[in-house]
Amino acid sequence: MTQGDEVRKRRPTSAQYVVAGSVVAFAVAVFLRYVLTEAGAAQTAAFYVGIPAVVAVIVVLSAPSRSAVGITMKVITVLLLMSMMLLGEGFICVIFAAPIFYLIGGLVAIVVEKITKSGPGDDRMHAVAVPALVLVAVAASEGIVPATTLDGATTVSASRTLNADVDDVVAAWERPLDFGGTPLPGVLSWGFPEPLADSGGSLEVGARRTVTFAGAHHRPLLVSEHHWGEHTTELTFEVVSRTYDSARLAVVGDTTPISSWLTWNVADITWSAVDSTHTAVDLELSYTRELAPAWYFGPIEEYVTERAAGWLLDSLNQ
Secondary structure, eight states: OOHHHHHHHHSOOHHHHHHHHHHHHHHHHHHHHHHHHHTTOTTSHIIIIIHHHHHHHHHHHHOTTSOHHHHHHHHHHHHHHHHHHHSOOOHHHHHHHHHHHHHHHHHHHHHHHHHHHSOTTOHHHHHHHHHHHHHHHHHTTTTTSGGGOOOOEEEEEEEEEESSOHHHHHHHHHSOOOSTTSOOOGGGGSSSOOEEEEOOOOOSTTOEEEEEEOOOOOOOTTSOOOTTOSSOEEEEEEEEEEETTEEEEEEEEEOSGGGGTEEEEEEEEEEEEEETTEEEEEEEEEEEEOSSOHHHHHHHHHHHHHHHHHHHHHTOOO
């Protein structure tokens, strides 16, 4: 056996390159998560766009002879699953992060693979690929500085016609909402913080009411504690205005995990008699989106908060 043959024999196989690249990619992802968290940027596009883009680049460059997209998808899947065990992420966090991780990771993997496999004179490929990577880098900056932060102010609403007169509806709002008797519907039951109790309270100006949320479930030994913690948290409202057919409640305190996704601003309740035994009730919830990118998390948060508004109306204990 010649010396050249021995050197070639000692070279890592494609599978070993894939394993090494996967380990490096996961280590880099964990490091970036730590850096972004310490910098207060864990809810920005730098996390949800930047991390999968970096993972894709590392994976493709570590195994250029294999299917870049396929390997990237596998590595991202492992990264997401391990994040629940090692980083304390919750099921709902992983569910909502997965699509954008796969999308960005797949797109970057395709672009980087095309670049690495194209010849030095392939100007057409470079003319497309380089701007695509620059666009991803720009997208990853959303939320980092004011210049790249899009307005997150949003209002959602829900309406119900209740079998009660106006006085009964107002009285129902002043009692604790019936969380126990109204199961969380659809997406709200997937693992979001669960409301346990509502203190109730007057709808007169200055009155306060507090909603208590459950902590995360206890996790087994050797699995990282859920980042929400196991303790209960609270969302506190104060009535800031009242008319004969409406009330506005402003959020004056929020220790719930939801505050890392959005900032609640006000809840506007209006009611009007349909007839002597039916009352139309509308609830508007105003909040500021804290997650980026806006094109992805904006519609998700609107969908979820609209259902939350409807569920709150269904929880009125008449």
